[in-house]
Amino acid sequence: MWDYSETVKDHFYNPRNAGSVDAANATGDVGSISCGDALRLQLKVNPETEVIEDAGFQTFGCGSAIASSSALTEIIKGMTLDQALKVTNQDIADYLDGLPPEKMHCSVMGREALQAAVADYRGETWKDDHEEGQLICKCFAIDAVMIEDTIRANNLRTVEDVTNYTKAGGGCSSCHEGIEEILAKVLAEQGMEFDPEANSWPTPIPTETIPAPTAGKLTNLQRIKKIEDVIDQVRPALQADRGDIELIDVQGNQVLVHLVGACSGCQMAGMTLGGVQQQLMEALGEFIHVVPVQRKAVGG
Amino acid sequence: MTGIYLDNNATTQVASEVLNAMLPYFTEQFGNPSSLHQFGNKVGFAIKTAREQVQSLLGAELDSEIIFTSCGTESDSTAILSALKAYPKRKEIITTTVEHPAILELCKSLEKDDYTVHYLKVDGKGRLNLDDYRKVLSPQVAIVSVMWANNETGTLFPVERMAEMAHEAGVLFHTDAVQAVGKVPIDLKASKIDMLSLSGHKLHAPKGIGVLYLKRGTRFRPLLRGGHQERGRRAGTENAAAIVGLGVACELAGRHLGYENSTVMRLRDRLQDGILAAVPNAFVTGDVLNRLPNTLNIAFEYIEGEAILMLLNKEGIAASSGSACTSGSLEPSHVMRAMNIPFTAAHGTVRFSLSRYNTPEEIERVIAAVPGIVAKLRKLSPYWGDNGPLENPEAMFAPAYA
Ligand SMILES: Cc1ncc(COP(=O)(O)O)c(C=O)c1O
Secondary structure, rough: OOOOOOOHHHHHHOOOOOOOOOOEEEEEEEEEEOOOOOOOOEEEEEOOOEEEEEEEEEEEEEEHHHHHHHHHHHHHHOOOOHHHOOOOEEEEEHHHHOHHHHHHHHHHHHHHHHHHHHHHHOOOOOOOOOHHHHHHHHEEEEEEHHHHHHHHHHOOHHHHHHHHHHHOOOOOOOOHHHHHHHHHHHHOOOOOOOOOOOOOOOOOOHHHOOOOOOOOOOOHHHHHHHHHHHHHHHHHHHHHOOOOEHHHHHHHHEEEEEEEEEEOOOOOHHHHHHHHHHHHHHOOOOOOOEEEEEEEHOOO | OEEOEEEEEEEEEEHHHHHHHHHHHHOOOOOOOOOOOOOHHHHHHHHHHHHHHHHHHOOOOHHHHHHEEEOOOHHHHHHHHHHHHHOOOEEEEEEEOOOOOOHHHHHHHHHHOOOOOEEEEOOOOOOOOOOHHHHHOOOOEEEEEEEOEOOOHHHHHHHHHHHHHHHHHOOEEEEEOOOOOOOOOOHHHHOOOEEEEHHHHHHOOOOOOEEEEEEOOOOOOOOOOOHHHHHHHHOOOOHHHHHHHHHHHHHHHHHHHHHHHHHHHHHHHHHHHHHHHHHOOOOEEOOOEEEOEEEEEEEEEEOOOHHHHHHHHOOOOOOOOOOHHHEEEEEEEOOHHHHEEEEHOOOOEEEEOOOOOHHHHHHHHHHHHHHHHHHHHHOOOOOOOOOOOOOOHHHHHHOOOO
């Protein structure tokens, strides 16, 4: 059984606003029967104020789909349409005190039903741009379609790249076989072969795809100090292997380092960088990409 | 309120006789059966007895045909990988679309290693077509692996006949009988089945013990090499307590075979009739006239299985579902899809699987609980109106990106 929160169970056992709404003037039907989750959301919107006066749902789906639908209707009742459109799937999940990663798509479906209903009210056509694949990384709830798209868009080559760009595989690492299979498939489409021993970092991350730093609490100085601390902690181990690592620069989320001696160029380099990157992410609480550089290339 | 356990195809409770037989092997009888001294010696004899008890339930000719493993999955993997290794020139495998993942996932991975796998299809009732089977049997095939009974629907496959056909074509035959052992009569010495897998925890023995039956003379390559245990065919110090438990469980299963096929079957049939009489738009999946005596798989149309299970659980009733949501995958059960059950029903399948420990009172309580649960969920369903399913439900509710 799933590890559902008490709130999820409550909304499932005692759903709020179940059924269709009298005098509804907006309907959103979304979901996928093949996937076993589908939802009809009905709203009664005050035409003068655009306030949602009533909301109701009918859901074909599992416990968390029903609970998400129930939560959604509770959240949006009394909101204006514009306010309601700002509700995110995370808001729905938070309202329910969280959902298991495999079930986050239920909250996504709730948000989409809302968008579809508002579009219906406004006489627009709503088009779903959300495609969902099989859940690959259970730690961070990343699905196959997301991984495939990211590989294509960024010409990724290695599992480590995929982790850097999507977070998939950055947790327990049990899904690395699945990620390798997706890499092999996408690379084969491009006439290439997946090489499990390839070095990652083929291309530095284009800056526009880097999520904005979320660590608002740290000043720049504190942040760099922390990065230095982490690097200093790993140096003794590397030096013991006749190598070294040197911090060159910090540019946004990219931490540029120089690998020295026995560490550079060998297979271990990728592992070293991955480990450093993981430690940096943990220390800073934000997404970090460690990029190896030649010392002379920087500053020019 | 005590719970009602109707999920015996998932796993079973350990019989008290089994537990009692096992306990000494955790304490005073802790020795290694390979040791010569008094601590190990008795354990060796106990394992011998257990092997004979398994032999007897399976109707095997010799006790040396019984190899203890760690689970049904290990037995399945050992059987298939052994055949591929023993016949390296043969690059094809025959199996079915409705096998347990213990077979299907292995086959999928072998396909990546350039083996060709023929997946036999089933019809709407989950039955195989033996002409299709005959067509793919050839000297290129290293092994046929076909389950004796399906874990979701209970549907039985004609494995004895299929083993003969394999034999005539000179091909090895393995059956995953994890669900069948203890529920249907088995007489391996009279059959052409070369290998058979069973798993202890489906017949009131503990989890983590299994058997691979290997007919004498069948070419074999071990999966685990090491010590001389199991005559070198499965190395690793024996799980003595579990083996002893499995032996007792097999003896009990043999004694209750008649009970399974009379009393348990009647309870199952009563459950089926009671639910179908009270719930509209529900149907039994699988081959109703040819299935395990303990298994009932019902599709409740227009509602979803996990939601049904949660409400059943709230009433203390344990069952399972082929819905996508219970597994965390996005697809409903591969068995339902193979039978072409529509999505609106496949997601709403619930499997009730009984054991000899269930009582008529329990069955009546389930019959009383199910209609209300189904009605409650249908009231929430966009496919359901005030008086039943919407007319032309798929057209009345056609969500975006279906
Ligand atoms: C048909 C079938 N085969 C194999 C298995 C796997 O057995 P085990 O859990 O002992 O590995 C099961 C158990 O679910 C099963 O039902």
